[in-house]
Amino acid sequence: MPKISTQDNHLTVLNLFTTDVPENQDRLIEEMTKIVNAATYEGWMSSTVHAGVDKPGTANFIQWRSGEDLEKRYAGDEFNHRTLPVFGEITTSIKLLQNEVAFTQEHPSLGGTIEISPKRDDYTCIAVFPVAKENQEELIDALGPAQEYFLQSPGFRSHVVLRGLAARGLEGSFAVSYSQWESKEAFEAHRDIPQDQKPEARVKAEGRIRAVVTGIPDINTYRVVHTRSAGE
Template sequence: MPKIAADGQHLTVLNLFSTDAPEKQVKLLAAMREIVDSAAYDGWISSTVHAGEDKPGTANFIQWRSTEDLEVRYSGEEFKHRTLPLFGEITTSIRLLQNEIAFVQAKPELDGVEISPQRDDYTAIELFGVAEEEQEDLVDALGASQEYLLDAPGYRSHTVLRGLRARGIEGKFVVSYSQWDGKEAYDAFRAQAEADRTPERRKVDARVSALQTWQDENTYRVVHTRAAGE
């Protein structure tokens, strides 16, 4: 199963697709499975497909050897004339995000961060817009400054991705990818009244709110994964 580490060895691509109906999500997942299962691109390492929970949509967490390898894929006839048109027919938005892993934190009893349908993680993916000169501050606010999460009931891990470039959005961005025991634990954490939050969390929340220029999110379950050579 793919592992996430802030070791700078891979380009991490997060492809986010939104749609407006559950049946279109089913079509998206089928199309993504077909692509992942036939993937044999030079430099491709792994793909992990996620199904939207709170809102219809999908996410594909992909590891590549380099940006150059990815751009070869993007410039190919199959991607331009089959893949993108197919997804365009059944989505309401397409965001193709190139990132580097900036921060990883997991509960001490876990062996790092793994993503796989063999696990039962409830996954939240949050996307934040940010001014270029404040991107590193937001990376820190979402990452190292959130050590308090280790004490949050149901929390398992979170990863912060520094946005490098993207198709489908403009400007700089940061992504938070977090894993939880289940929907109940995640919803309880998000819904906690401000007065009941720790001073540390209130401080960090205020900092994130001040730095972000926009925010979007959805929750997911991992449904399929495959690595090169499998």
């Protein structure tokens, strides 16, 4: 079962695919699962496939030993002549995001470990925030350490902030928020709390985020449907 930690020095790749109909989401999951189950790439560590809930699409949370290993994969014939053409037929957008884990916090019940697996039944929200390079660290701090109030939200499980390093399909700098909740209802209750009921720390953090983002965040919710690690 893959784990997320700031202590790991590997590369975290988040591949986000959108599509226009649920049927194509099913095809995306099928094709991604085939790739994950056959993966033997040098430096590949794990892949975890997520199915979109609010909007059709998928997310693949991938851990690589290094950027050099990933670039070998991107340069290969299979990736360029089969993988990309197949996904290009059934998607409306493709974002391949390279990241490092910048911040994590988890509910005490998790015992200090953040895991991603279909066995955990997490309701997951992934949000990509565009930001100017010079403001990226301010955004990461506002998304991460400034949001300790998450721990007081009923149903909260974990929160991870990824520092964007490079991307295909997305221009400019970015940061990613990846959060796990015990249910859709718990997440939506946290998301939709009236402004006058928000704790002061949340109001300040959200104000800091709005001050530095350069566009509308790309947000979707997901359920994990498949995972596999090297050696399995």
